[in-house]
Amino acid sequence: MSTGAWDPQDHLTRSETHRMALFSQYAVAAATEALHDASYQALTPAQQDATGVVVGSGIGSLSDIYSTSLTYASSHSYRKISPLFVPRLLINLAAAHIAMRHVLRGPNLSPTTACTTGAHALGDAFHHIALGQADVMVAGASEACVHPLAVAGFARARSLSTAFNGAPRQASRPFDAARDGFVIAEGAGVLVLEALEHARARGARVYAELAGYGASCDAGSSMTAPDGDGRGAASAMAKALRGAGVAGAQVDYVNAHATGTRLGDVAENRAVRRVLRRERGTVNVSSTKGAVGHLLGAAGAVEAIFTVLAIKEGVLPPTLNLSRAGGDGEDGEWDCNYVPLTAQKHDVRVALTNSFGFGGTNASLCFKRFEE
16 A cells, blocks of 8 residues: 555556556546445446446646657657557546446546536536436546646746745645746546435435536637636536526535636636625635645546535635735725635535636536435
């Protein structure tokens, strides 16, 4: 057993490790843990046909592309290329490997929508169950992007934090006035979604209800910057609330996408205030990226788990490294409870989690406490 660092032997056979890119390894490990936690196995042909997988990735296997390109450039021989090159890099192989390991024959797909991927995966799974195409969906996203080429690319796009290189633990600081970019991270988050009748029939432990899902697009002029007024983000949030039959005043907590960029955090803060319309100081919103960094395509899935646990445990996760909220907006705009530095006890019945990505793609999920 490892001491905390990733060790594929803790989760996979040697053969599986050889056949899977790192992002697929993360996804299979997370899915297996999620299914174990849910005490669910698709044992009969009928159960296998009724269980699907929606697991995506924003980038996939950048490492395989990089190393194989170097090999080919130096050798100019196709014989030097691994026959597993294409199967390892394809983004849908994460979902495929999950299905193969657990014999899940239901819908199988892999969204790839930049940093909104995880939320879109959960929304797609939600729709498959609502449409009666599956009873159970294994849903989430995985990313293995901590690579020199990815760091270089995001650095050139001026997306990464650089002001705290001498104090890296302080670098990821969503909503903070001193924020200057995000901290890249990797990993996977997977949830098991299940039709209520099916969950009841087998006596499943239910953490929360996924009640609403909203998606939108900024359709602005920038590939990377959001609408400054948060209009697209607000649209996704409003759709999620409408689908859940929930008014903005009923939302107890928002798990924000907030990555720590100058523009993005302002836009989301405006969207949250516009949609929820609470009096000063009564909107609870935090970003768990202060603790775990930005997992790119996997962020939305991991943050959905934080949101579900906030409901289950009655705790608002903190925004770490938040000394003073503000920056690039009027001081009066920063009037929410951003849960600075320390977790707060709070009765959470309804919560939103937001995800936004390059290209202006937005998604919001509404979770509710499950009441029998």
